[in-house]
Amino acid sequence: MSEITEVPSPFCGIGTDDLTIQVDGLKISVVENGCAVNTPAFEQPIIDRKARINGKEVELNEAISHAASLLKNTNYPVIGGCATDVNGMRGLLALADRTGAVVDNMNFNNARKNLLALQDSGWMNTTLAEVKNRCDLLLIVGADLEGFAPRFFEKYLWNEAMFLENTSDRDIIYLGTKPSGNASTSPNGKTAHVFECENESLPEVVAVLRALVKGQPIHAENVAGISIADLTAIADKLKTAKYGVVTWAAGALNYSHAELTVQTICEMVKDVNQTTRCSGFPLGGKEGDQTANQVCGWTTGYAARVSFAKGYPEYDPFLFETNELLNNGEADALVWVNAFNVQANPPKTNVPTIVVARSGMTFEQEPDVFIPVGTPAIDHEGHAFRLDNVVAIRLKKLRDSGLPSTAEVLNAIEQVLREESIC
Amino acid sequence: MLIKLTGGTVYDPASGVDGKQQDIYIQNGKIIDKPTGEFLVTKEYDLKGKVVMSGAIDMHTHIGGGKGNIARTLLPEDHRQDPVASNDVCRSGCGHAMPSTFVTGYRYAEMGYTAGFEPALLPINARQAHMEMGDIPILDKGGYVMLGSDDYLLRMLTAKKDQKAINDYVAWTMQSAKAIGVKVVNPGGINAFKFNQRKLDLDEQNSHYGVTPREILRVLATAVKEIGVSHPLHVHGCNLGVPGNMDTTLDTIQGIGGLPMHLTHIQFHSYGTEGDFKFSSGVAKIAEAINKNKNITIDVGQILFGQTVTASGDNMRQHANHKFASPNKWVTMDIECDAGCGVVPFKYKDKNFVNALQWAIGLETFLLVEDPWRIFLTTDHPNGAPFTSYPHLIRLLMDRTFRNDVLSTIHPEAQKMTTLASIEREYTLQEIAIMTRAGAAKLIGLQNRGGLSAGNWADITIYTDNVDRQKMFEKPDYVFKDGEVVVIDGKVVHTKWGTTHIVKPDYDKSIEKDLKAYFDKYLTMKVDNFRMSDDEFTEDGRGSLTVHDLKAVA
Numbered sequence: 001m002s003e004i005t006e007v008p009s010p011f012c013g014i015g016t017d018d019l020t021i022q023v024d025g026l027k028i029s030v031v032e033n034g035c036a037v038n039t040p041a042f043e044q045p046i047i048d049r050k051a052r053i054n055g056k057e058v059e060l061n062e063a064i065s066h067a068a069s070l071l072k073n074t075n076y077p078v079i080g081g082c083a084t085d086v087n088g089m090r091g092l093l094a095l096a097d098r099t100g101a102v103v104d105n106m107n108f109n110n111a112r113k114n115l116l117a118l119q120d121s122g123w124m125n126t127t128l129a130e131v132k133n134r135c136d137l138l139l140i141v142g143a144d145l146e147g148f149a150p151r152f153f154e155k156y157l158w159n160e161a162m163f164l165e166n167t168s169d170r171d172i173i174y175l176g177t178k179p180s181g182n183a184s185t186s187p188n189g190k191t192a193h194v195f196e197c198e199n200e201s202l203p204e205v206v207a208v209l210r211a212l213v214k215g216q217p218i219h220a221e222n223v224a225g226i227s228i229a230d231l232t233a234i235a236d237k238l239k240t241a242k243y244g245v246v247t248w249a250a251g252a253l254n255y256s257h258a259e260l261t262v263q264t265i266c267e268m269v270k271d272v273n274q275t276t277r278c279s280g281f282p283l284g285g286k287e288g289d290q291t292a293n294q295v296c297g298w299t300t301g302y303a304a305r306v307s308f309a310k311g312y313p314e315y316d317p318f319l320f321e322t323n324e325l326l327n328n329g330e331a332d333a334l335v336w337v338n339a340f341n342v343q344a345n346p347p348k349t350n351v352p353t354i355v356v357a358r359s360g361m362t363f364e365q366e367p368d369v370f371i372p373v374g375t376p377a378i379d380h381e382g383h384a385f386r387l388d389n390v391v392a393i394r395l396k397k398l399r400d401s402g403l404p405s406t407a408e409v410l411n412a413i414e415q416v417l418r419e420e421s422i423c
Numbered sequence: 424m425l426i427k428l429t430g431g432t433v434y435d436p437a438s439g440v441d442g443k444q445q446d447i448y449i450q451n452g453k454i455i456d457k458p459t460g461e462f463l464v465t466k467e468y469d470l471k472g473k474v475v476m477s478g479a480i481d482m483h484t485h486i487g488g489g490k491g492n493i494a495r496t497l498l499p500e501d502h503r504q505d506p507v508a509s510n511d512v513c514r515s516g517c518g519h520a521m522p523s524t525f526v527t528g529y530r531y532a533e534m535g536y537t538a539g540f541e542p543a544l545l546p547i548n549a550r551q552a553h554m555e556m557g558d559i560p561i562l563d564k565g566g567y568v569m570l571g572s573d574d575y576l577l578r579m580l581t582a583k584k585d586q587k588a589i590n591d592y593v594a595w596t597m598q599s600a601k602a603i604g605v606k607v608v609n610p611g612g613i614n615a616f617k618f619n620q621r622k623l624d625l626d627e628q629n630s631h632y633g634v635t636p637r638e639i640l641r642v643l644a645t646a647v648k649e650i651g652v653s654h655p656l657h658v659h660g661c662n663l664g665v666p667g668n669m670d671t672t673l674d675t676i677q678g679i680g681g682l683p684m685h686l687t688h689i690q691f692h693s694y695g696t697e698g699d700f701k702f703s704s705g706v707a708k709i710a711e712a713i714n715k716n717k718n719i720t721i722d723v724g725q726i727l728f729g730q731t732v733t734a735s736g737d738n739m740r741q742h743a744n745h746k747f748a749s750p751n752k753w754v755t756m757d758i759e760c761d762a763g764c765g766v767v768p769f770k771y772k773d774k775n776f777v778n779a780l781q782w783a784i785g786l787e788t789f790l791l792v793e794d795p796w797r798i799f800l801t802t803d804h805p806n807g808a809p810f811t812s813y814p815h816l817i818r819l820l821m822d823r824t825f826r827n828d829v830l831s832t833i834h835p836e837a838q839k840m841t842t843l844a845s846i847e848r849e850y851t852l853q854e855i856a857i858m859t860r861a862g863a864a865k866l867i868g869l870q871n872r873g874g875l876s877a878g879n880w881a882d883i884t885i886y887t888d889n890v891d892r893q894k895m896f897e898k899p900d901y902v903f904k905d906g907e908v909v910v911i912d913g914k915v916v917h918t919k920w921g922t923t924h925i926v927k928p929d930y931d932k933s934i935e936k937d938l939k940a941y942f943d944k945y946l947t948m949k950v951d952n953f954r955m956s957d958d959e960f961t962e963d964g965r966g967s968l969t970v971h972d973l974k975a976v977a
Contacts, residue, residue, distance in 0.1 A: 006949045017952045086554055087963055097509050119499060122752040122766075124742075128947040129547075129759040133574075134617065155947075162574060162760070162945050163631070242619070273742070277619045279757055297492045298524045298555045301502035301517035311508035312515045313523075315499050381962065383550065390489050390758050392550040394952055394959065407963075 003031070008384075008393040010085070010377045011041040011340065013286040014128065014149045014156075015386035015393045023399050028378065035150040037286075044342060046401055047360035048372040055366040060404065067369045068416035070333060070352045076309055077101040077333035080322035080346065081357070082296075083288040084339040085382030085395060088406030089295035092337055095414040098421075101335070102307045104322045105292040106344060107284075110251035112317050114282050115303060116259035123266035126245060126279035127388035133162040135170060137241035139234065141206065141265060142176035142199045143249035146183035148283050153183040163243075171241070173234055175209075175226075176202050177252065195234070197224040200255045203264070209235060210268040238272050249283040285387035287340040294385050294392075323347055339373050339406045356409050359401075374403035424465045425450050425458070426906065431470030431885060434852050435477065436861035437874030441853045447475065449881040452906035456877040470885055473900060476856045477875050478537025478882030480863040483657075483687055483722050484804040486527055486559060487541040487566065488552035490734040490764035493754050494521040494805070497766060498732060500750075513915055514560075520731045520768075520805045528560035529915045530811055535884030535899040538563040538921070539810075540867060542606055542657060542687065543736045545569050547759040547948075549600035550955060553923065557966050561909050563872070563882075563921035567604035567657045568596055569736055571639045572613035574760040575941060577632045586645055587931075593646040594930035595938070599954040601925045603867060603971065604654035605647050606687075608736040609661055610636035613763040616739035623739070625661050625674055636661050637678050644682040650928040651973035653868020655683030655720060660692050663740045667696040669705025676712050676719055685866070688724020688803040690785040698840055700776055704784045707842070710791035713798075720866055721792065722799035725785035725816055726778065727808035732768045735806065741765020760945065771808070779837035783830070787841060789820055790848045795857040799866070814897035820850040821892045868971050869924060881906035920965040927970050 001024045008017035012035070019042070020032035026046050030039045051063035058066075071077055079096050082089065082105040096103045105111070117123065131138075138157065145152050161167050172184045172192035176199050184192040197205055201224030208223045212235035218228050238244045246269055253261055265280060272278035284290070293303040300306050302315035314320075325331040326349045334353045336346035342360040346353060352368045355361065359372035376382035377395035382405070385392050426449040433445040448455050485491050495502070502517035507526050509515035516523030522530060531539060539559075544552050544566035556564040570576055570593065579589060593605060611634055612623040618630050625637050644656040660675050662668040672692045676684075686692065689709065697703035713719050730749075735741050738755040742765060745753045749770040756764050771778040785807070792798045800817070804810040819826045823846075830843055838844070850858075864873025871879045883903040889895035898913030909917050935950070942950040960966040 006952060008952055015947065017949050090558065090963075094514070097515050115496070118752075118754070119497060120752060122497065122748075122754045124755045126757045127759045129761070129945070130617070130757045132947060133760055133945055134757075160944055243617070277617065293496075294492060294551070297495050298558060299514075299516065301495050301521075301523045302499055303496045308509075308515060310506075312506035313502075313517060314506070315502075381958075383554065383959075385551075389493075390545075390548050390551070390756070391948065392548075392554065393948070394550070394956070 004396065004398055007398065008377065008395055009038045010384035010393070010395055011287055012037045012149055013284065013387040014152060015391055016151065017393060021398060026399055026401055028398060037150060041340070042378065044358070044360060046403070049359065049403070051369070051371045053369055060371070063369050063371050064409065064412045065416060067354045067371070068413050070354060070368060071099050071413070072417060072420065074099065074333040076325070076331055077335060078322050078325050078331040079103050079335040079337065081106050081336045081338040081344065082292040083341065083344065084291070084337055084406040085288065085376035085384055086291055086295055087382055088337070088339060088376065088410065089292055091407040091410030091414065093296065093299045095410050096308050098414050098417050100309045100311070102309070102320045102325060102331070103296060104320055105289060105304045106322070107251070107289045108304045109321070111284060111289060111293065111304065113250040113253060113259040113262050114284070116317065117263040117266055121263055121267060123280050124269050124273055126281055127390050128156055128386070130279065131245055131281060132156045132159055134243040135245040136164060137171040137173070137237055137244040139173045139175060139238065139244065139246045141246060141248040142202050143247065143252050143283055144177050144180045145247065145283070147180045148249055158187050171237060173237070175205060175234070195226045195230055197226055199253060202253065203261050205231070206261055206264045206268070210264050210271065213238060213268050213271050238278060239276060242277065244272065244278040245281050246278065247281040247283055251284065281388070283387060285385065288384060290385040290387060290389055294389070326351065337406060339375055356406060359403060371409050372403060373406050373409055374401055376405070379403050380405045425462060427464045427467045428470050428475065428883070429467055431473045431475035433475045433875060434856040435875040436853060436857045437864070438876045440875070447875060447883070449903070449906045452881055454875060454877050454879045454881050468901065472888065474852065474886040474888050475875070476884050477860045477873050477879070478884050478902065478904065479535050479859040480867070480873055481531070481536055481539040481801065481810065482799050482863040482867055483542045483801045484539045484810055485541060485543065485734055485806070486539050486564070487556035488543060488545065489548045490736070490766055491521055492555065493764070494732045494734045494766045495523070497752060497754060498768060501730065512918060520809050521734070524555055524558035525560060528562050532561040532902055532904070532910050532915055533913050534811070534813060534897060535886070535902050536562065537882040537902065537904050538872065540564065540603070541566040543567070543569050543608060544600055544602055545736070545758060545762045546573070546596055546600045547761040550959070553601060553955065553960065556923065557960070560918040561904055561921060563924060565603040565867070565924035567606035567654065568600040568602035569606045569608055569762050570596060571607035571610045571643060572762055574614065577611065577614060577629065577634055580634045580638060580642065581632045586642065586649070588934070589642050590646045590650050591930040591934045593643065594650045594928035595934060598927055598930070601923065601955050601968070603924050603926050604652060604657050605643060606657040606659065607639060607643055608659040609663065609739055610639040612636065612661060612739045613736060616742065616763065617757050621739065621743065623661060625671055625678065640675065640679060644679055644684055648682055649976060651976045652926055652928060653971070653974055654866060655685045657685045657687055659687050659737060663691050663737055664744060666694045666702045668692050668694050669709055672709055673712055676716055679718070681718050683718050685720045687722050688801065688806065689721045690724045690726065690781065690788055690807070693784055693788065700836065702777055702780060703840055704780065704787055706784055706787040706791055710788060714793050720797045722801040723785050723788050724801055724803035724807045726771050726781045727802060727812045727815065728771050728773045728778065728782065729808065730770045731805045731808055732766060733806040734764070734766045736762055736764050738763035738765040741767050759947070773833045776834045776836050779833035780840055782833065783837060783841035783843045786819060786826065786843055787846070790846045795854040796862045796865070798858060799863055800858045814893045817855060817896045818891070818893040821855065823847060823849050868926070870971055922967045922969045923960055924969050924971060926973055928973055
């Protein structure tokens with residue numbers, strides 16, 4: 001039995017790297033600094049050790065050859081999931097380039113809300129250490145921050161900071177969703193201001209808030225049940241804070257064209273910056289989402305939802321969606337990659353399916369090929385990006401499971417196809 | 424395997440060879456002396472009438488790191504106009520302003536470049552920068568780690584830590600981030616912007632720390648010198664793009680007191696306030712100061728007309744310039760008590776007075792700075808223009824008629840405000856070879872690169888001489904990387920992976936105690952998880968590290 005300290009996590013998105021983990025053979029136990037997100041993700045046991053073809057256990061080489069043969073004569077395969085480490089994504093993109101596939105990260109419908117706003121008007125954003133040391137006002141729009149990252153308040157707000165005398169005095173404001181617990185109550189008992197409304201009403205609430213920040217006259221007395229006086233007070237706080245931070249979770253904005261809400265938030269942050277400092281801080285990036293977007297970004301120019309069908313990368317945030325392509329009969333094969341989460345199953349489909357996923361994934365419909373792979377940060381070293389996009393964490397190897405990495409499997413499939421195309 | 428390059432006209436300033444017919448022998452990736460006794464040439468290239476230079480080195484190009492990837496993500500419409508398909512040898516990708524990593528490698532190689540250096544390696548973003556550069560084929564690469572707006576250094580200065588402590592911190596950071604140089608961007612200004620300061624002059628104090636840019640420049644330039652790093656402190660000065668900033672630049676040169684200093688993209692820092700539009704060229708005085716002060720080196724950061732995107736660590740100045748964004752979208756970030764970045768798309772127009780004069784200011788700089796060993800050819804890719812415009816820029820430098828033809832088409836008021844038409848100088852092939860090869864290798868401190876004598880790695884570019892220098896430099900006949908042919912007739916025919924050049928300066932290990940406490944208390948990562956390890960470069964079987972010697976310190 002051994003104990004490993006300062007273990008970084010790719011699961012929670014905030015790059016927690018203070019976990020203490022006990023390893024007993026293949027058994028992993030989080031003994032310090034675990035949380036509801038990280039502990040089960042690390043402790044998930046290894047179940048499958050062998051690859052399968054149509055449910056029958058085979059040697060790894062056989063599964064790789066069969067996967068290559070399924071992809072060989074396809075016209076429009078889709079590689080979905082895209083939940084892995086940097087090297088896994090490198091292998092995935094090489095395979096896509098080779099096969100003319102579509103590459104589609106499974107959470108992109110959420111990330112798209114941010115990306116469309118970014119690509120239309122841009123933003124002014126910040127990272128975790130700036131939040132930790134500078135943020136004197138945190139405005140949370142439509143998100144349950146502690147539900148997203150259980151240790152967020154403990155690690156990044158109720159800490160000692162370089163530029164705040166007493167971090168317990170930070171102002172926390174919720175707009176929309178109310179918090180699910182008390183993590184936002186500061187150690188000295190100061191509670192968050194909560195202005196509740198349905199998330200579906202956030203477009204108008206945020207639009208009015210931005211108008212108030214800009215000093216536009218508002219004739220209504222309330223919007224979606226929140227009084228204009230309260231919104232005016234929030235606008236004033238944003239303008240008087242030294243370093244306000246506005247955060248949102250694109251995944252929680254569950255209504256059409258939520259990118260317009262994101263855009264309004266981002267433009268409001270820019271407005272506030274005419275006189276004081278303020279930054280946006282999008283929540284997201286769990287289980288390799290940010291990693292997928294970054295590697296796809298530098299390899300193709302586009303962060304996600306890229307088709308290689310024409311021989312070069314094309315980006316379409318709507319057309320190249322995995323489920324659309326499967327449901328309308330365009331795709332003729334599916335490769336599903338998820339090295340992190342056994343619950344994240346491939347979509348149901350009749351086309352040949354190859355699953356390269358974390359050991360223990362169960363299927364309603366057995367795929368043609370299933371190759372269990374090691375999990376980055378547990379079974380092999382690797383790199384993952386944190387939610388704030390700037391920081392890549394170095395993932396450790398905790399045990400010797402003998403499971404191949406995503407990169408090894410995808411590179412091997414690509415290698416078979418390359419050799420066949422040369423012959 | 425013994426390769427012989429026969430009869431080419433060699434320009435090798437590193438050995439003082441200026442256009443002399445010479446044979447070159449290559450074995451095991453390196454250039455060797457002509458073997459003695461009997462020997463068998465495996466492959467011979469007849470290069471009679473061809474121009475032979477070592478592979479070109481871009482000493483300042485933004486090819487790796489977060490701001491570049493933000494720039495990519497921001498501009499899908501730019502990529503759509505330049506899709507790049509895969510072929511038997513090459514991966515697919517996109518080109519133009521901020522190309523994808525693979526295409527970056529191919530297009531540099533296709534112009535005869537074999538190395539590129541990322542000038543803004545944020546310590547906290549070093550991993551990303553190196554991973555991106557790890558996906559750039561063919562080229563060697565490296566980076567200059569950015570300091571000067573990091574709270575740790577500013578706290579040291581406020582606490583009046585001595586120079587030795589600062590040297591240790593600089594050396595530790597270089598080792599952690601795997602760098603070959605040190606850069607400072609708007610010294611202390613990125614930090615001041617976080618405290619809502621919107622400008623920071625050379626002697627203006629950071630409102631929280633009370634530290635001035637002048638102090639930061641002095642301690643960092645001293646540190647770089649004292650720990651023996653070859654590449655002088657790489658300085659992106661105060662007040663980028665501000666009319667009148669020539670005075671700041673002159674003051675920066677004087678203020679460094681003879682310490683080695685490299686002023687980067689000096690074009691953006693050479694502006695006066697004369698004329699009807701209160702915007703003028705300050706090059707005459709700046710060039711005079713550079714010619715006089717031998718401790719100063721510069722690269723130009725030439726602008727060329729057309730669409731590009733500016734990606735900089737200087738979020739203070741990028742925020743101030745966002746109103747010029749074209750298309751109108753832009754990003755700034757504050758980063759990890761470490762640095763920042765700003766990404767603003769730009770379209771430089773020849774009929775815009777300011778842009779036209781910027782173009783002339785860059786060319787004046789090239790032509791008025793006398794010593795080609797102290798000036799380097801850059802567009803600050805992609806900030807002044809994409810690197811793919813270098814052959815055009817070389818023609819502007821080597822062909823006065825062509826230069827004056829272009830000059831006659833720019834904004835007429837800008838034509839009146841530049842002395843360009845009267846400057847007769849035309850760069851020679853040897854001077855181009857100095858700026859883009861021998862001088863660059865010397866400046867960065869690369870051993871066995873940038874030259875063609877025995878012992879150098881065989882990074883070699885072969886051109887067909889052509890009076891149209893743009894045509895000549897955009898399509899080499901052959902490019903060798905480490906002795907392997909990678910380009911024929913301007914097209915990649917074979918790819919390989921280059922190495923990452925670094926230095927490993929020593930530091931007093933006792934500083935790690937305070938760094939650990941600082942990281943634990945204020946940052947968001949454990950200090951041991953922050954430091955990059957060698958195996959991060961080599962574990963995928965492609966990358967390698969090449970450690971260069973430090974200068975002996977007196």
